[in-house]
Amino acid sequence: MSKTYEYVPEPALIKGNHDFKSITALVTDINLRPTPKLWYVAFGISNILLLVLLISIAYLIWEGIGIWGLNQPVGWGWAIINFVWWVGIGHAGTLISAILFLFRQNWRTAINRFAEAMTIFAVMCAGIFPAIHVGRIWVIYWVFPLPNQMAMWPNFNSPLLWDVFAVSTYFTVSFLFWYVGLVPDLATIRDRIKSKVGKLVYGGFALGWRGSNRHWWNYEKSYMILAGLATPLVLSVHTIVSFDFAVSIIPGWHTTIFPPYFVAGAVFSGFAMVLTLMIICRKIYGLEDIMTVDHIEKMNIIILVTGSMVGFAYIMEFFIAWYSGVEYEKAIFILRAIGPYAWAYWIMITCNVISPQLFWSKKLRRSVGFTFFISIVVNIGMWFERFVITVTSLSQDFLPSSWGYYSPTFWDIVTYIGTFGLFFTFFLLFLRFLPMVAVAELKGVMPQADPHNYDEVTGEYKEPVVKIPEPRKDSV
């Protein structure tokens, strides 16, 4: 059988005719220009929402967690749902910065800074919920192994304590990873900014970085090791979050599929959130040359893969419930689909299982508008997934006499909305003051950065030529 095929070159990572200087300018000029008016508007709205969060936290501390819709039998509601949702969103940032780095996916350089910032702010939003959920927030330090008035230590056998360690380690390591990546770019801004205060501040945070290759040598090693550390870390974090549920004996929670299923769901929702933010920012800040449609397509493929994994996990949960032969397990899964929370279940299925399958179409996954729409749908779906897991299992467990229906209160809702204020306040500050693309890394993956792409004699840049192997006719 004869078959003709042609060589499909890898699309260029950066579109347009850019050199090192224009890339520096494209990204860091955003920080050096005067603040755009629209930024103030967005920042103002975010600040109002942040105020809403602070007020609802203050009222919660004053009045107690009775202001939320929690009661018997549903003792975990929106707060835990929001915690899992936000921390899950954070996972995409680490996946992009660490796992894609280890797999040498050079396209990550366009979005990793951005996604890592999202991670840090999402984990901050997440961390608030369990902290304020404890009721007596003034003794929150009891979760850490610190000497206290009871002369007791935290229980290291408890998944909730594992979670404290997992999330705080995750936040710290993500922050350090982000900062290490930022140092060379802060030095770039230090060398370009005109104002005295700016020079001082950026210079301070750049730590005296001067691009020495003796430094880069250790730096690259450090970056590689951090990526290697962050990879098992990010997998462990959502695994441990899922242990909060899986280690209990509640029907619907006590399953071994939870760790991989939670991690896949986390990456799924995180990529959607990165896309939502990226599609807005590349437009407003004119970064279409760096964050190209090819990037969007690659991310959509990851959404398709992880979305299918999540869909598979839903099917598997149902199968195992039937296969286990446990009455309560069987009952809870049937109740999820046709019980009082069936509306939430079917929203979840529609958003998480059906909507990503549309990305099998190349046309749709390269459509910016459609991607934006799906990215929001996916995050709604993932919120409902956590709602279904948390609430249905608690509201209808072993004894029908103690079943109950859970509804959120006004304060549940405003606290959740308020966390968007926190998230966007920090995110807007990030967009304003820090380079939103990793400039040094991006330059490193340009063809001009490779010494082999220069002429031996004249030293002038020449486009790399890809040698296309002849197809072996005898074996085809």
Place this chain on the structure above:
Amino acid sequence: MDSQMRTSTSEKSLYGVLAEFRNPKELIDAAKIVNKNGYRKFDTFSPFPIHGMDKAMSLQKSKLGWIVISHGLLGFAGAVAMIYWMMVVDYPLNISGKTLMNVPAWIPVIFELTILLSAFGAVFGMFFLNGLPKLNHPLFNSENFKKATDDGFFVCIESEDPQFESEKVQKLLESAGATNIEEIYDA
């Protein structure tokens, strides 16, 4: 002796000679030439790490790995010791008759603390090896050197090198294809 004389005669002492090159390839070639001519106290500067520069400059393998693994082991051992002491020795809690040495349940916290300490080692160890933070450096006196974080590629041969002679060094860098050469002084 020579450098001491210079400091006593003039206010500013010579830090080194800085030469600019056009692109990554020429920087690598220049680094090879400088290295081959026996200079040891020199450095190259670029806005991003350049592939093959370690060989061109004969850089030793980074010691960072050892720092990280020692921190990782410290985190691991510290976590085991802490949990053992708290759960078994200092305040044993009988939780539904389960064994006090409930090691499988300790794995998550031990793992997280191992990662945390390793990451501290990787980040602070890297800054330590690089001698950062450093609030000032003679190279920052050069206006041209600002390009090093944008699109400039530089070689600097330091006056501390035993072979250092300003004129000779400048000639060498010029023959290596430098586009701009200047002397850098401690201010």
